[in-house]
Amino acid sequence: xxxxxxxxxxxxxxxxxxxxxxxxxxxxxxxxxxxxxxxxxxxxxxxxxxxxxxxxxxxxxxxxxxxxxxxxxxxxxxxxxxxxxxxxxxxxxxxxxxxxxxxxxxxxxxxxxxxxxxxxxxxxxxxxxxxxxxxxxxxxxxxxxxxxxxxxxxxxxxxxxxxxxxxxxxxxxxxxxxxxxxxxxxxxxxxxxxxxxxxxxxxxxxxxxxxxxxxxxxxxxxxxxxxxxxxxxxxxxxxxxxxxxxxxxxxxxxxxxxxxxxxxxxxxxxxxxxxxxxxxxxxxxxxxxxxxxxxxxxxxxxxxxxxxxxxxxxxxxxxxxx
DNA sequence: ATTGGTTGTTTCCCCTGCTT
DNA sequence: AAGCAGGGGAAACAACCAAT
Numbered sequence: 176x177x178x179x180x181x182x183x184x185x186x187x188x189x190x191x192x193x194x195x196x197x198x199x200x201x202x203x204x205x206x207x208x209x210x211x212x213x214x215x216x217x218x219x220x221x222x223x224x225x226x227x228x229x230x231x232x233x234x235x236x237x238x239x240x241x242x243x244x245x246x247x248x249x250x251x252x253x254x255x256x257x258x259x260x261x262x263x264x265x266x267x268x269x270x271x272x273x274x275x276x277x278x279x280x281x282x283x284x285x286x287x288x289x290x291x292x293x294x295x296x297x298x299x300x301x302x303x304x305x306x307x308x309x310x311x312x313x314x315x316x317x318x319x320x321x322x323x324x325x326x327x328x329x330x331x332x333x334x335x336x337x338x339x340x341x342x343x344x345x346x347x348x349x350x351x352x353x354x355x356x357x358x359x360x361x362x363x364x365x366x367x368x369x370x371x372x373x374x375x376x377x378x379x380x381x382x383x384x385x386x387x388x389x390x391x392x393x394x395x396x397x398x399x400x401x402x403x404x405x406x407x408x409x410x411x412x413x414x415x416x417x418x419x420x421x422x423x424x425x426x427x428x429x430x431x432x433x434x435x436x437x438x439x440x441x442x443x444x445x446x447x448x449x450x451x452x453x454x455x456x457x458x459x460x461x462x463x464x465x466x467x468x469x470x471x472x473x474x475x476x477x478x479x480x481x482x483x484x485x486x487x488x489x490x491x492x493x494x495x496x497x
Numbered sequence: 498a499t500t501g502g503t504t505g506t507t508t509c510c511c512c513t514g515c516t517t
Numbered sequence: 518a519a520g521c522a523g524g525g526g527a528a529a530c531a532a533c534c535a536a537t
Contacts, residue, residue, distance in 0.1 A: 193512055214511060237519060242510065250518085309514080368529055376499065384527060405502065413527060419501050481529060483508080 179225055183440065185266040186359020187226075188213055189392075194263075194275050195309035196282065198302070205315055207291075207301055209283055211259045212248035219441055223247050230258055256283050269349040269356065269395070271388045275308045277347065281340040282308075285333065296330040299323050300337075349392070352399045354431060357383075358439040360396075367445040369452075369479045371495045375463045377452065377472070381424055382417035390414060400427045425453060448478045469496065 192213040199206040215223050217238065223245050227234060234249030249259055260283060263276045282304050291297040302312050303324050313321050329337050365383035372378055381404075385393050393406050393416045404418030418424055429450060432438055438446050452475045455462075462468040473495045477488050486494070 191511075195513075197514060199515095210514095212512080214513095216510075235518060237521095239511095239521070241521065244511065246512090248518090364527080366528060366530095368531095370530070372532095374499075378501090378531095380530085382528090386526080407503065409504090409527075410525095412525090415527090417502095419503095421500080423501095483529080 179229060180355045181266040182353050182355035183359040184226060185268055186356040187363050189268040189270055189272060190360050190363020191215060194279055196305040198312040200315050207305060208250055209255055209279055210248055210250040211255060212246050214244050214246045217243045217245050220245050222440060233258055252283060252286055256287050267350050269352060270392045273347060274344055277344050278304055278307050281336060297333060300330045300333055303327050352395055354435055354437050357396060362439045362441040366442060367449060369476050375469060379421060380417050380419050381428060382415050384413055384415045386413045403427050445479045448475050451475055
């Protein structure tokens, strides 16, 4: 139970990982630096270190003190080529973001073969590809080069490689979802929120957020959980699949986790406490008439909330008892 | 009265990408 | 390889309805 698995990692990368290419201007040349990274709050340092270890300890760790995050990053060509890209191809992100992985794979293949060294035309082709993954890299280019990049005029010696890439993008079919992957996604871009309303009913929301390019993934998640819940637009750029139904949450989500004994590594504690609460309520259907029972429930909910403002338990009880 | 479907709001946590 | 900044996209609620 609760092991770091391939699919959990790919779910977490889908949520909190980043794949891209930086462009670096040196004295008389341009260098492309591909990277892979995954960021987390520093409190999940152990998990990030485990992931680094999982990838044979390639890459490095960067701690950002200004925002309390830890980042695991790989940008050595060989490491990306031999470890990261193959991993991401075997355990695909099951999403539109996987297209980035495919493009990066082809960029790295060309770079590994050093085709772009002393060949400005192929370098420009790589920049065309890089622009498909990260924001445009045109700032160091002259007018003529910008024209080539903007019009996507590839070097003709690599046209077969580009064709190959386009075919493999076209043929990409996301792998089936599994609970490991969804737990990773949930840990990164989802959560379980709880509260009590004024009638002392438990309210819960289990949700996962993705940006608008990943609607298919959200729909697949919905069908994975037997089509419970709904997908909402939260702003112009992202969507949220969520369920508030305690019955459906119990039947289709909790049951699955309990049966497989598989909980999210980071936020699994929320699920466990929720299981306690729901069991307690079903054993104590009269709880609303008993303040001690309500207090007990609130103290369990207190374990689930994120509590960023550092509210004390007694304050939280007071707030919800009103 | 109770559940749960839908929309809204606020606060920061990330990614992202530049620089050294 | 490491530091760092920023801005905006989400995490985490919160509120409001609609339907039994």
